[in-house]
Amino acid sequence: MQNKNYYILTVGLIIAALILGGFFYQAVKNQNTIKVVGISKKAFTADKLKWALTFETKADQDQLEQGYLEMQKKLSDFKKEIKNVGIETEQFNVQPITVNKEFNYITKNGNSQRVFTGYKLKQYLFLITEDIEAVEDLVLDPLKLYNKDIIIAASNLEYFYSEIDELKKEILAEATVNAQTRAEKMLANTNLKIDKVISMNSGVFQITEPYSTNTSSLGVYNTSSKNKEISVTAHTTFSIK
Template identity: 35%
Template sequence: MKTTPFNALILALSIIVTSLILSNAFQNRNKAQNTISVTGLGTKDFVSDLIVWSGSFSKKDLDLKSAYANLDKDRESIRQYLISKGIQDDQIIFSAVNISKEFDNVYGDNGMKIRSTFTGYSLSQNVQIESKEVDKVEGISRRVSELINKGVEFYSNSPEYYYTKLKELKIEMIAEATKDANMRAKKIAENSESKIGDLKKADMGVFQIVAQNSSEEFSWGGSFNTASKRKTANITVRLQYETE
């Protein structure tokens, strides 16, 4: 096939374009390789400023009306007890009453029920307190046996502890983790006789809250401890820099 000036021009342009593409790909590959990836840690100890404590009480009677009356009496005793300990009335939240019929079942050797005897109505109710007076409510939860001595069948749950300024705390920790990661990147670059350039990528890790001075394990999905008043929060930030 005879080569014309036009065909020669097209061939030359093709070679030039191909060379540029390959050169650019090579430069980008080297550019991607000339990076530093580091992980910085931000950690803060804090004390919970909100407590949620709850408990339950119950009564049982063959007569539903009597069971209600006895439960009302216990509810008022609990209310007055908590108020006497310094809890505001509007902080005391009672749930709806749960009602169930209870039976005493007798079974034969073949596992079949022989008879069922009604033993009464069982009524139960929950009470919850949410307060920023953490120490006060915590103390009450530990002395709740005083209610039992008053004839109230009260079951106390362990208090749950929260922090109302998590948003501000998290921002502080991200800043700390970013600063830590930046210092690590600079140190790595210095040891390799280079400098860090532009920040190419930043990813935030999982936010964790665990009990202070504990062996509580971290979770991939993030842990959020509510059982301890004193907590430690952790967060990681991963940065990727170009190097010069």
């Protein structure tokens, strides 16, 4: 019985030693690493533009057909003027006209009543083009269309870059190099040197207007600016020797 207890105790001590030895090894191992965050930034200019716009008009209760005709004229006049400045109308994605009823509230005999007053018609269309300058010349000077009796209810420009995936790969590689450079500088006044990469994780990409401080844990993609800046971090752990 005593021998049995002795064996159990011995096995327990061996297991405990292995566990403690594993923790000790891990602790020593962790001391032989250095963690740094590399960063890379690059300015670039968009090469594609999305122009989204909306036409709208109103029609009385019994004038819905006239409203449709008015919307057709607005689109026709717009396409004609767009073609005159060298933008192909076939590039536009034109959505169907939407119609919403409009109401007013009146008080009659002390009661509030909803009264049907007519219709509001809207049509949304957008263009994606590389001819950024031609569109900007037209959109950023609204009098050019206004003087042609073309009224746009809403207009919005968004800027994109067709090689964004390649650009992301490029600056991520630069961020990794930057991480290594930072690690080497941190160890410059010691007898230690970096050995190899233990782990590496990239941060999210922040695509902003130039000199912006806007960041997000989910990443940022600013489309309102033609001139942009992209940045990313590389969280890197190196072994040292």
